[in-house]
Amino acid sequence: RLHGNSFRGLGGLTKLDLEKSRIIEIQAEAFIGLDNLQTLLLMNNNITRLQSNSFNGLGNLKNLHLQGNYITRLQPNFFNALSSLKVLGLEHNRINAILPETFNGLRTLHTLKLQKNNFTRLLWDFFYRLHNLKVLHLQDNFINYIQHGAFNGLNNLNELYLQDND
Secondary structure: OEOOOOOOOOOOOOEEEOOOOOOOEEOOOOOOOOOOOOEEEOOOOOOOEEOOOOOOOOOOOOEEEOOOOOOOEEOOOOOOOOOOOOEEEOOOOOOOEEOOOOOOOOOOOOEEEOOOOOOOEEOOOOOOOOOOOOEEEOOOOOOOEEOOOOOOOOOOOOEEEOOOOO
16 A cells, blocks of 8 residues: 655656555555656556545656556546646556546546456547547457547547457
8 A cells, every 4th residue: 555655755756666566555645745757657556446636746747557457447537636647558457437527637648548448338528638649549348339429529549449349
């Protein structure tokens, strides 16, 4: 478990690799003080939940990798603190629902990896504020319904992967 202020005093850090660290939960403000962090690697842990302000203080973060965990749900406005994020890796989790406005605040995001999860529907308000998104991975889910307008606003999208869905 990562507690609040876990990395206080390491403000010069640009990359933090916590892969395979048996982390179950990231508590509020665990990364406060890491103002220069660019890359955060949290792959292949046992993370089941993230608190809404788990990533506060990471306004300069460019790459966040959470693949290979047990995350089931993403809450609205969850990633708001990550205003500089370019790449978000959420593949190989157990996400079964994306709630509206989950990705609000990710105005600079260009790659979103959601493959190999468990969601079945794409609604019109999942991605509508991701105007700079260039690559969207949705393959290997159980998507059997795509609502009209689900990809509205993705004017810069170059690559869309939807293979191997129901």
